[in-house]
Amino acid sequence: MTAKQHYSIELVEEYENINFYSIHLDGKEQTELEAFFDKFPIGCDYDEEIDVIISWMDKIAEKGALERYFRPEGHYGDGVGVIPIDVGNKVRLYCLRLSDKILVFGNGGVKDAATWQESELLAPYVKLLIDTSRFISSRIKDGSLVLVDKEIIGNLNFSRDEEK
């Protein structure tokens, strides 16, 4: 069974050399990146992993989203990466690396299976980013969307069939 899902990509954090965007699902108050952090309040079991994720994001804001800092996830070439965490290694936060200056964050959570494909919790987040990567590539090709320095310019509203 599928349902139509509507969402947009919006700017969440802006830095001198990089912009952090995130997916914002229609009808939701927060972006997916903010919803991710909301799942891990201060004092939760994963404080240290969240600290690593934020410290890593802050370093990326400073140095740029160089390819070598990412762990590829999803399918080959779709640009979906996972934030590398070397502590506990349980929490996953997914993002789409469009360039050294543009990241689009999705959601994530605690790993509950060997691969994201086997995880009922994480698979929807990765699939959403894979589809978004496909939509963006196609819009860049037809000229309805362009990446200019650290900005994504054009139509940032999307619709997809979501598996239920």
Added chain:
Amino acid sequence: MKRSSIIEARRMHVNPLVRQNVDLSFQIVDRIHEILVAKGLKQKDLASLLGKKEAEISKWMRGTHNFTIDTLVSIEKALDAPILQVVHQESRYPVCEFEPMMANEPLSPPEP
């Protein structure tokens, strides 16, 4: 510049030690990357020099790996280049050499 209030609120509580670890890890991997580029080597070359899989080296190079001294020494040896340098006390607090020199100088005989 735009910031998310939710992320900013969480950012304020990041353990400074974790931040320092990640910062040092980035410095280490950037230095390793710099040596590889200077020597015309790839991560897979470092993997074969260390007898490891490329995936493991790639995992180290993402900025959050907690390097052990053993690993750092083996990388320094494999690449024949220094990665970390220890700061010695003398270089942090330079001593004034003028005073001891004066004290060691023989006293001149008084002017006639």
